[in-house]
Amino acid sequence: MSKNLVIVESPAKAKTIEKFLGKDYKVKSSFGHVRDLAKKNFGVDIKNNFKPEYIIMPDKKKVIADLKKEVKNADTVILASDEDREGEAIAWHLFEVLKLKNKSTQRIVFNEITKEAIKNAVENPGSINFNLVNAQQARRILDRLVGFELSAVLWRKVRSKLSAGRVQSVAVRLLVEKEREINAFKSEEFYKVTGEFVSPEGDRSFKAELNKKLNTEKDVVSFFESLTNPEYYVFDVEKKPGKRSPSAPFTTSSLQQEASRKLGFPVNKTMRIAQKLYESGFITYMRTDSVNLSSLALKAAKEVVEREFGDKYYKKRIYKTKSKNAQEAHEAIRPTYLDKKSVSNTSDEERLYNLIRKRTLASQMTDAEFERTNVTVGIKGKDYKFTASGEVLKFPGFLKIYSDKTEDTLLPVLNKNEKLNALYLEATEQFSKPPARYSEASLVKQLEDKGIGRPSTYAPTISTIQARGYMVKESREGVKKKVKHIILKDGKIKVKNETKTFGTEKNKLFPTDIAMVVTDFLKDNFENIIDYNFTADVEKQFDEIAEGKIIWHKMIEDFYDDFHQKVENTIENAERNAGERILGKDPVTGKQISARLGKYGPVVQLGTSEDEKLKFASLRKDQHIENITLEEALELLENSGNGRLLGKDPVTGKNVYVRFARYGAVAQLGDAKSDKKPKYAGLLKGMNIDTVTLEEVLELFKLPRDIGTFEGKKVVAAVGRFGPYIRHDSKFVSLKKTDDPLTITIERAEELIKEKREKDKKRLIKEFKEDETVKVIKDRWGKPCIYFNKKYIRLSAKVKPEELTYDDCIKIAEKELGSTKKTKKTTRKTKK
């Protein structure tokens, strides 16, 4: 019988600790918070000193029931949640919910999971720190009040189901302001001038760059023309040593950034894989803001570095956190066993583990040492200079393990005043770059720098602002621009025109129109809440609560009085905000033209609500309320429903357009207005609305195409919502990337059909005579499920899929679909 029950937050941690503590201790986990504010009435009694009403979170009912059983069997309950504000609150909530007694309850903390630290903690128990608990309650209640009241204002003034909050609204604001900076950015052209120089003997050569940017083609040409019989020489050679130090071990945020940069992982993928590594016992906890390594880890790092690389690579380093608002309840993210070089066979886990291991070891290694050489090339009688720099690694230090793309750039040995010849000079036209858009990881970094959000919320925050329609993550093709390339060789100047792509974006975050409208609205009415310093300001006050200097509900009251007044004012006075921008007047009808958010997205509108008849046209995907011009709006209204006119179909004589539709780019045969039913065809991958030709589009209208018969049934090739496919016997088979629906042969189609049948057979677990459309099959992830009414219903692990009968399946399906089916009202459609 174990006499002591220890409760920690994470089950993986529980397992480890149980090993350290021996038979008298049972270690269980609370799985994080167990209680939260009720939803009704905000879960806060505003008139009664903001008294919170807590309820057990629905998904924790079972956890609590289990813990209650364990409590009954224990003499002493030891609350061992994390050593921070949230952890202290968890301990208190457990105390309350489990109805613990002061006498038989202890509170312990440790920030290192080692046998020594835990034994030490158990031997020195304390009690719950209520100041810290109150600081957490203040944090929670403030977030609830701000979140729910602001969201409710948005529902009334902008659009239903929107959200706002202390963290997410600032994240959205960052995206919006960056986007506007980029839009306002005026790109300037300039010329980068470089030359290749060579010693008179021809044995040593190097490239160097002019120390001055030239702005126009004219400047370049006159500079080149001024170089009649130029005398180049080595003006200066400078050598100096350089050093680079390793970075601190990983925190959640820095891990997300590096995994994004080096492995191309989105933040949620990084966290999912890190969680796996943690659960398998390979790394320490992955949600942390600490850069601290335990004494044990430091010792292990020393051993591994000295063994693998030798003494002169080891250097003990202690890092201090720089991030605001850090709670440091955990260690930095590091391997649990540093000498373990490899962990598993899935390559993503392996790669992330390797990154963590190398970063940890590197953090305890010596500096990398360089020798940097700067060479300046002069021209006799001119002020212009060319410069080149080279870097040679003298001692790798930590770079031995944590490389940062450092290649030696070698310069030849050169002597001051030595003569040089130029093989050629060249000038390439460049454009100054606008500020970089945020990626997921760089947005997280920005939030962390401002002390907003916590390690456990970075990834969820990104998902939330995306789910609310404030942001899209996209890759966009750059714009092709003509650039000039001017070359001076053998005293002759040549000008070449070249094409270069600028501004290509890969997996970047773009704020939507609704994000701009909401941000402006919040800025106008709740400036202080989405101020970048708001979190830092309230954090200061939470700290004072934690130190017992101020009373938590007084702090909330001070904040809320003012805040709530603003909420009331806004509801009363602010106009409904659809982000309307008046663009001007229609030169034909004289009616007003405006751009705003419509029910289905951004639109331009002809006329005002007083006018009899309004006309609308949706904005294209690449157009925004922010910056659409009157001319563009007129064009949209003019072509409303049509799009870019490509020409006429030679057969029917009808107009052919390409336009954006609900699910992507389509070609359209016939006018939306005059023709009853235009014919549509989805564009193929690689076709672009701006570049596709009439000929290519006319080909598309040949689809669906009969390609022959197979087993006595017709085979048809076409393009659908999910791409090109063939249909046979009312079954669909997707085409492979290399197949073209316009040219695919019946032979190839047969192959694909057979392949699909084979695949389906492997997926099939069971089918029924009663109804052919109901099956038990494996889903995309290989998990057994019921296929019913074109939907997949996942089976719980307890059910044996092979033993299911038809009736069982129907029962499960009805239960699942019935319970999740929401009473969705169909919008009434009226036709005038």
Next chain:
DNA sequence: CAGTGAGCGAGCTTCCGCTTGACTT
């Protein structure tokens, strides 16, 4: 798949942080 867009207004939505599975098409 390839249209729609006001207002009418019932009943819904929403926050941040701490944790894992269960879930996804």
